[in-house]
Amino acid sequence: MKNVNWSILGTGVVANEMAVALKNAGRKVYAVGNRTHAKAVAFAEKYGIEKVYADYHDMFHDDNVDVIYITTPHNTHINFLREALAAGKHVLCEKSITLNSAELREAVTLAKQNNVLLGEAMTIYHMPLYKKLTQMYQAGKFGKVNLLQLNFGSFKKYDMANRFFNKNLAGGAMLDIGVYALSLARIFWTSKPENILSQVTYAPTGVDEKAGLLMTNKEGEITNISLSLHSKQPKRAVISCEKCYIEIMEYPRACEAVIVNAASGEKTVLKEGEICRALQYEMEDMESAIAGDIKVLHLTDTIDVMEIMSKIRNEWQLYYPEEADKGIL
Template sequence: MGKKIKWGIMGAGSIAGKFATDFTLVTQGELYAVGSRNLETAQYFAVQYGIPKAYGSYTDLLNDAAVDVIYIATPHNFHFEQAMRCLQHNKNVLCEKPVTVNAFQLKQLMAEARKRKLFFMEAMWTPFLPAILKAQQWIAEGKIGEVQLIQANFGQVGNQDSKGRLLNPDLAGGALLDIGIYPLTIIEMFAQSELESLDARASFTETGVDESVVVQMHYKNGVKGQMASHIRSQLVNDAFIYGTKGYIQIPQFWMSKQAILKLNGLEPEVFSDSTVTMGYNFETEAVSNDLLAGSTENDIMPLERSLKMMRLMDTIRKQIALIYPFE
């Protein structure tokens, strides 16, 4: 049996649990260690997911020489500091989205990773999903003709604790960074052009973070994008890519198991992914293969793509006048 990549998980919360659950279908890696700020929490997580090593501090996790790569599964206001620590301990990094709070932070991490020749990637799992790849294939084949309009929404009623991750400005809370990044990613993926202009509008919570964000986007190739994100209202979380010959619908696009091709005058063609996991395994397998091949970036989620997204969200935040206390 060939070498497998040894994974460490930083953080033992709900997103880490989803990542660990989906690891059952990863063939080129193994869950080796988990680190938490509390040893009992790490030990419980390790037992739950069959992980050999449990550490009661992030420092102990970083000091384990056997760990090849660390998945950072903490709230995004901590990402910059934690990713930098990982890189400075010569650890490869897969960091949950959004990879940082702003582009300035990300550029520093990119420079550190490249200086040390380490793998670094934002854990934006949606582009790796088979349904998304199928939609890209249909468009590349010209199935819907020329893309004209992309619409994508993501809204759900989140935890309304004013001190919790979602509503607390000190934790970089709000709709845009938490879930708005998903529809923006879909629009950027399928527009396939440089952004010409955008108009962003927002409403705010009593704590000062964005409750909802609506963005109209205009690209240089003529494609239009429309997105909405909301943390106090359940939206229809589908993506639509409209072309001159028909359109593609991707239900629950950020975690989609299905893509539907609807051409003018024809019966719909439905692609379904029968994989039993949520879908985190696809990005994890890709990173494991990259590391085995000696790559420092992934072709689907290169760092420049993440930087472009952070700059886009910086622009939106400037328009809606959203600045976090620590910036």
């Protein structure tokens, strides 16, 4: 496969992380674009990027660009996805990949129509630890999955102008942190849950500040998820199986899991990958997909997770301004 020309849209924290990841992997960022041109210029100077677009829309129509990494807020994703995919560019898009299922279906259709790849930059799908755990699970090492418990609690300053609480920026716990918990659960579920119960507490702005989710699928696998934007919790996942349970701390970018034998209590520590290379793993999987191994993108899992989040928000009647006049499922 020829060298892949990467272009980054946005210049925020995650964009900087990806620029470093590409450099560390021996890749070169070909171009950068940003709504504020001066920020794009500064970003290019920092990372030795040769191409800066005066109008970031030009990125979508540059014949030298192979892949666009979209790092902007998730309420902006669908418009950029429309333009990039229609122009025949592969896209790796930050989580949450879209606001809702309707937008994601549109993006998936556009990718198929233009024979390009679409992937979500969800660390859990790409970290070596989860690839190893998946292999072990599929080989029958753990037995049947019975219960999954996942916590994710952040303590964000109670500033209603902050993007985490800002409805105009699609704030709220579900799309910002719930997507991690659901993505981890999805790689262990035999099938997507059919029954979902939820409780939610809203911030003054109307976005979901705290939520509890309880889900079951037809195989009887039960999942319990606790989320908060204003109450610190450990990012802890416990997957309880017939033969053992698996405990993972700081699971969004985890490189270690503790496997506890159900009968003996014996503990085995499994270590795979490095936290500092999380975005590099995403980039490498995107390039592998372009070379033909499309399953590494986990697009069907992304679709399932988005359908669950949309269904729950629909039950909550929690919609963002972009969704006011249309369905989200």
